[in-house]
Amino acid sequence: MTLNRRTILKAGAAAAALPLLGSRAFAQGEPLKVGFIYVGTINDNGYNYAHNQGRIYLQEQLGDAVETTYVENVPEGPDCERVLRELAQQGNKLIFATSFGFGDSVIKVAQQFPDVKFEHATGYMKADNVGLYNARFYEGRAVCGTIAGHLSKTGKLAYIGSFPIPEVVMGINALALSARKVNPNATVKPVYISTWNDPAKEADAARALIDQGVDVIAQHTDGPAALQVAQERGIVGGFGQGADMSAFAPETQLTSIIDHWGPHYLASAKAVIDGTWVAGDTWEGLKEDVVQIGPYGPKVTEEVKAAAEAVRLGQIDGSFHIFTGPIKDNTGAERVAAGVVMTDAELLSMDWYVEGVEQPA
Amino acid sequence: MPFRLEKRPEPSRLMQYLTPAAAVALTMVVGAIIFSLIGYDGMGAVREIFLTPLTNAYKWQDLGVKAAPLIIIGVGLSIAYRANVWNIGAEGQYVVGGLAGTWVALATYGMSGPWILPLMVLAGVVGGMLYAAIPALLRTRLNVNEILTSLMLTYASVQLIYYLIRAPWKDPMGMGFPQTRMFAEAARLPTIIPGTIVHLGVPIALLVALVAWFIMSRSVFGYQMRVVGTAPHAARYGGFSENRTIWLAMLVSGGLAGLAGVLEVAGPFQRMVPGFPTNYGFTAIIVAFLGRLNPLGVVFAGIVMAITFVGGEVAQTTIGLPNAATGIFQAMVLFFLLGGDLLVRYRLRRVASTPATGAA
Incomplete structure (x- = not known):
């Protein structure tokens, strides 16, 4: 075989494809079509933005093997049902539905398209072709709560939530438990605004809470x-959720919980x-790098940073779990005995608030 | 500037019927230009939004399901608007209709029988009527503007959903998510074409439009509505009571919005969820005007609006058009329609600029 420029190029291309060994066979044929549906816009600089970053990561990693x-x-x-059918009909063989409320629709459409794989984020209904994936956001909340407990002057924290589902309740509780480890008098006031994305409502809630002394x-x-x-x-501050939001609050963002769905x-x-x-x-967190803690803001002192890092690293090496007893609920009754760690099943059905959380209206 | 709007003595009837078609055509042309200028495939966008839903038979079921509530609400609004009664709160009446139907569905949970669905529908219609009766009462008794009250009641209705599904009606199996349980089989609207999602609400929408058209053009009620709207003084001489007209207009439009609500919750949703208010009540305002406040016109207008919704999703998946594009196209249709209407009724006349008087 004569060595000319063309064969060298070919060899080079083959070598470049080596890391994608698993997908190479596929890449020669049709690319795998992968669909994503988001409940908000990709420009929300938060949750949906993070999912879309995951999509871009996937596209970059697999190149021509996926579309x-x-x-x-x-x-x-x-x-949502119509959009899922649309995606399935256009030949997407793997579809990610990235919001809790898509559950009913995913199950219905999955029955109509048994050869399409669906994955539903943060949901609870499975089927043969419907998988679930979620992230342990509460681990990030434990880091945030530690910072809040140190820095809050009034000891009054607030949590603007969407719906009182276990996912959110767990986050509120993780924030309260970790803040009260630092400041036993700290309280958390939850407010539900019944939507995932409505900047006007979110801002109104924030204003009302600040007027009540929340810092x-x-x-x-x-x-x-x-x-x-x-x-x-x-x-005093707030936290980025889903992505680093320091561009919007350079002095005030204490840190952020970054969703890293790409892997x-x-x-x-x-x-x-x-x-x-x-x-x-799957339900992965800091350890698997699915949840990340963003850069600490300017108000976070070295001492507080060290405390936050200890919580973060403790969750990575498994030495620290925020839902370790004794835990009392907000009526004073003991829910988790000393030394006992709540199971995943208990966490995923959590519908009560820990001590220090005001019962929401 | 030396331009003035001058009322045309006799607006062309032909033009009045042509403006909706012209508005849609202009939207397509201007939309293609705008989206090309900002770097998208403009022609592709127009093709995917306006044509793909029509040419792809698989999309017809979606059009029917999306158009049905728009048509039912739009028909009711067109009757009210004919009588110059401005019910802007159809969204709220739609929500309360859906809640009333949900109440029946939950109260009869575990029972079966063919009477459950009709009872739900009845409850939905009555619910919508009662909710529309509040602005009607305030208008006729206290002369409070119905535009404001009906609109504000919409926001109250959404809070009512949140209250009901968070506490008394919460699904015991829903992992804490604020929603009701799935309705029992007897409380779900049947699909009429097997293998599709086309439910009974679609033929009901067509039937509502036909009946409304017949009543509006052939009955005293329809005559009253039209006369009160176009010539209130003549109507008063003719013995038509203004208050009675307001009541009728609000009850009919509210009842139909309630009907759309109960059909929607029993059909596509099959349970009450926080996402139930989907702006059908507001979009139906565009539908009523695009349909020339004529029940048969509303059918076509409802389908056009459904096309833009369904096509907007197609354009997102095929050419990556952002979701907001759908809203831009819908707004353009309304803008060109209202602009066209203005030019049909008025002419733009250049006025010779007059020198300032009293200077000399």
Whole structure:
């Protein structure tokens, strides 16, 4: 064989494809079409932005072996069903539904398209072709709560939530437990605004809470609106949720919980390409790098940073679990005995608040 | 500037019927230009939004299901608007209709029988009517503007959903998510074409439009509505009571919005969820005007709006158009329609600029 420029190029291309060994066979044929649906817009700089970053990561990692599509602002209800069918009909073989309220629709459409794999984020209903994936956001909340407990002057923290589902309740409780380890008098006031993404409502809630003396706000909604209000009003601080939001509140963001979905999307897509995908149920956190803690803000002193890092690293090496007893609920009754760690099943059905959390209206 | 709007003595009837079609056509042209200028495939966007839903038979079921509530609410609004009664709160009446139907569905949970669905529908219609009766009462008794009250009651209705599904009606198996349980089989609207999602609400929508058209053009009630709207003084001489007209207009539009609500909750949703208010009540305002306040026109307008919703999703998945594009196209349709209406009724006349008087 004569060595000319063309064969060298070919060899080079083959070598470049080596890291994608698992997908190479597939790449020669049709790319795997992967669909994503988001409940908000990819520009929310939070939750949906983070999912879309995951999609981009997947596309970058697998290149021509995948073709990704997304639909944003999909309402939780029958409209979602139509969008899922649309994606399935256009040949997407792996579809990620990234919001809790998509559950009913995913199950219905999955029955109509048995050869399409679905993965539902933060849900609870599985099927043969419907897997679940979630992140241990509460581990991030424990780091935030530690910082809030140190820095809050009034000891009054607030948590702007969407719906009182276990996912959110768990976050509130993790924030309260960790803050009260530092400041036993700290309280958390939850407010539910019945939506994942409505900057006006999020900002209104933040203003009302600040007027009531709250000086640290956490939010479990998709955008930076509450943080912007916190910055404007000059309170002690708030936290980025889903992504680093320091651009919106450079002085006020104490740190952020960053969702890092890319590796999960990559693993699932590879499994579908290799034919090894099964409906899974993953719940990963700081240790697996699915949840990350963003840079600490300027108000976080070295001492507080050290305390926060201890909580973060403790959760990574497994020496610290925020839901370790004794834990009392907000009526004073003991729910978890000393030394006992709550199980995942208990956490995923959590519908009560720990001591120090005001009962929401 | 030396331009003035001057009322045309006799607006062209032909033009009045042509403006909706012209508005849609202009939207397509201007939309293609705008989206090309900002770097998207403009022609592709128009094709995917306006044509794909029509040419792809698989999409027809979606069009029917999406258009049905728009048509039912739009028909009711067109009757009210004909009588110059401005019910802007159809969304709230739709919500209360859905809640009333949900109440029946939950109260009869565990029972079966063909009477459950009709009872739900009745409850939905009555619920919508009662909710529309509040602005009607305030308007006729205290002369409070119905635009404000009906609109504000919409926000109250959404809070009512949140209250009911968070506490008394919460699904015991829902992992704490604020929603009701799935309705029992007897409380779900049947699909009428097997293998599709087309439910009974779709033919009901067509039937509602036909009946409304017949009543509006052939009955005294329809005559009253039209006369009160176009010539209130003549109507008063003719013995038509203004208050009675307001009541009728609000009850009919509210009842139909309630009907759309109960059909929606029993059909596509099959349970009450926080995402139930989907702005059908507001979109139906565009539908009523695009349909020339004529029940048969509303059918076509409802389908056009459904096309933009369904097509907007197609355009997102195929050419990556952002979701907001759908809203831009819908707004353009309304803008061109209202602009066209203005030019049909008025003419733009250049006025010779007059020198300032009293200077000399």
